[in-house]
Amino acid sequence: MAVSHLECKECKAQYPLEALYVCERCFGPLEVAYDHSRLGRDVAELRRRIQGGPQNIWRYADFLPLAGGPPGPSGRLASRVGLPAGCTPLIRADRLAARLGLREVWVKNDAANPTHSFKDRVVSVAVTRARELGFQTIACASTGNLANSVAAHGAALGLESYVFIPADLEEQKVLATGVYGTKLVAVNGSYDDVNRLCTELCAERDWAFVNINLRPYYAEGSKTLAFEIAEQLGWELPDRCVVPVASGSLFTKIAKGFQEWRELGLIEGESFPRMNGAQAEGCAPVASAFAAGQEVCRPVKPSTIAKSLAIGNPADGPYALDLARRTGGSVDAVSDDEIRAGIALLAQTTGIFTETAGGVTTAVLSKLAARGDIDPDERVVLVITGEGLKTLDAVRGTFETHAVEPTVEAFEAGVPEAVAV
Amino acid sequence: MAVVVKIPTQLRGAAEGTAETEIDGATVQEVLDGLFARFGELRERISNEDGSLRRFVNVYLAGEDIRFLDGLATPVPDGVELTILPAVAGG
Numbered sequence: 001m002a003v004s005h006l007e008c009k010e011c012k013a014q015y016p017l018e019a020l021y022v023c024e025r026c027f028g029p030l031e032v033a034y035d036h037s038r039l040g041r042d043v044a045e046l047r048r049r050i051q052g053g054p055q056n057i058w059r060y061a062d063f064l065p066l067a068g069g070p071p072g073p074s075g076r077l078a079s080r081v082g083l084p085a086g087c088t089p090l091i092r093a094d095r096l097a098a099r100l101g102l103r104e105v106w107v108k109n110d111a112a113n114p115t116h117s118f119k120d121r122v123v124s125v126a127v128t129r130a131r132e133l134g135f136q137t138i139a140c141a142s143t144g145n146l147a148n149s150v151a152a153h154g155a156a157l158g159l160e161s162y163v164f165i166p167a168d169l170e171e172q173k174v175l176a177t178g179v180y181g182t183k184l185v186a187v188n189g190s191y192d193d194v195n196r197l198c199t200e201l202c203a204e205r206d207w208a209f210v211n212i213n214l215r216p217y218y219a220e221g222s223k224t225l226a227f228e229i230a231e232q233l234g235w236e237l238p239d240r241c242v243v244p245v246a247s248g249s250l251f252t253k254i255a256k257g258f259q260e261w262r263e264l265g266l267i268e269g270e271s272f273p274r275m276n277g278a279q280a281e282g283c284a285p286v287a288s289a290f291a292a293g294q295e296v297c298r299p300v301k302p303s304t305i306a307k308s309l310a311i312g313n314p315a316d317g318p319y320a321l322d323l324a325r326r327t328g329g330s331v332d333a334v335s336d337d338e339i340r341a342g343i344a345l346l347a348q349t350t351g352i353f354t355e356t357a358g359g360v361t362t363a364v365l366s367k368l369a370a371r372g373d374i375d376p377d378e379r380v381v382l383v384i385t386g387e388g389l390k391t392l393d394a395v396r397g398t399f400e401t402h403a404v405e406p407t408v409e410a411f412e413a414g415v416p417e418a419v420a421v
Numbered sequence: 422m423a424v425v426v427k428i429p430t431q432l433r434g435a436a437e438g439t440a441e442t443e444i445d446g447a448t449v450q451e452v453l454d455g456l457f458a459r460f461g462e463l464r465e466r467i468s469n470e471d472g473s474l475r476r477f478v479n480v481y482l483a484g485e486d487i488r489f490l491d492g493l494a495t496p497v498p499d500g501v502e503l504t505i506l507p508a509v510a511g512g
Contacts, residue, residue, distance in 0.1 A: 021509060022477075022509055027477045027478050028475075029509035030509075192486070195511040196479070198511075199507065199510045200504070211510065211512060215509065313479070314512065316509075316512065
């Protein structure tokens with residue numbers, strides 16, 4: 001494997017590949033560094049190697065931070081042990097594009113993962129690394145989707161798990177976590193309170209908190225979204241990506257994935273996608289800092305229906321701001337009503353029912369199109385990270401149901417526009 | 422005014438292994454100055470040259486992020502806990 005060491009993103013200090021996440025010298029975040037020289041420069045062979053891999057994220061094992069390669073004793077079948085994520089559909093959304101006055105929009109539907117969100121990618125990587133490091137217990141601080149994924153991966157791999165969530169989470173996300181037999185802890189506070197508590201707990205326990213002490217490995221899992229988009233587009237990059245922003249990790253790691261493959265020559269062309277971040281107005285620390293021209297985010301107290309994005313103190317905020325500016329993108333925010341409209345727009349033009357976070361992303365795409373930011377010739381990818389069945393309150397009462405008795409007369413009386421002529 | 426300062430594991434190497442310590446001070450700034458007076462190496466680890474906190478450092482007074490209070494100027498009640506934590510967790 002090409003994984004080399006951990007490196008501080010701020011001061012470049014190097015650390016061994018252990019359960020570390022903070023630079024002791026400057027408190028900056030640690031990130032995984034690779035040495036890809038062993039992979040060689042034969043691009044056609046590299047592509048064949050990827051295409052010959054399993055239909056899940058382990059086809060990208062050469063670019064992931066595992067010492068022992070894909071999980072399982074050996075071979076392609078074995079890499080399907082556990083709860084393999086990835087290889088989700090990239091769908092050309094012509095009806096959505098037409099509605100927005102655009103020519104080419106693709107939807108990356110990451111609700112099509114084992115627990116119905118992109119979190120299965122990051123958790124697969126973190127939990128596999130946790131097992132390599134000898135941990136017996138996995139844990140997380142979650143806004144909901146991560147809770148589902150950690151609980152399910154714990155069950156699939158026979159690891160004990162502790163899942164910490166804010167007490168006011170959507171019922172669907174609570175139920176879809178507890179069912180896996182995890183130890184579910186509902187904290188009386190916001191996600192940022194949960195995160196602080198878990199950061200304190202992490203220091204005193206021999207647990208793998210996937211998004212705290214395993215965070216450098218966990219975050220790398222998001223690169224597989226970029227790899228898949230590029231592979232599905234025929235080894236090309238889109239012109240623009242619209243991605244939801246909570247901590248900023250997914251947003252920045254998708255760009256890192258594109259960048260790594262560009263450097264390895266796996267991707268055709270020279271241009272880099274414009275990266276657009278999407279937040280809810282009720283929790284928009286990154287969008288606010290972007291608009292104000294600031295380099296750091298001022299934390300906020302979230303109040304939005306997009307609970308999976310309700311991180312008031314985003315860990316990767318400064319990097320998300322830098323990425324949006326560097327690529328000619330932006331970070332925009334939309335209201336709760338726009339989020340509901342975004343869910344409906346995506347559902348009614350693509351047949352994909354997304355959760356509130358996907359409503360945020362779709363609404364930001366609408367906003368960018370309406371503002372004239374997007375050249376009609378651009379190829380745009382909309383990253384949909386989660387499933388609508390997990391946030392049902394967002395669509396309750398938004399449409400009419402025709403209640404009728406089981407007779408033709410009652411039907412025709414109740415639904416007059418459907419009367420046979 | 423004495424408060425209990427909780428030092429994260431990543432900084433304990435620069436604090437003689439101390440996990441928590443009592444420091445006198447009327448504001449967060451004074452408490453941090455007292456902490457730096459006791460463990461000199463901590464200053465450069467979590468502070469910028471202008472005295473502001475580095476951007477990946479979170480400081481909580483009784484569980485509340487000091488940026489929701491008065492920042493470094495926030496008054497500290499006697500006996501309360503001041504917690505220093507890395508900001509790079511979560512998401």
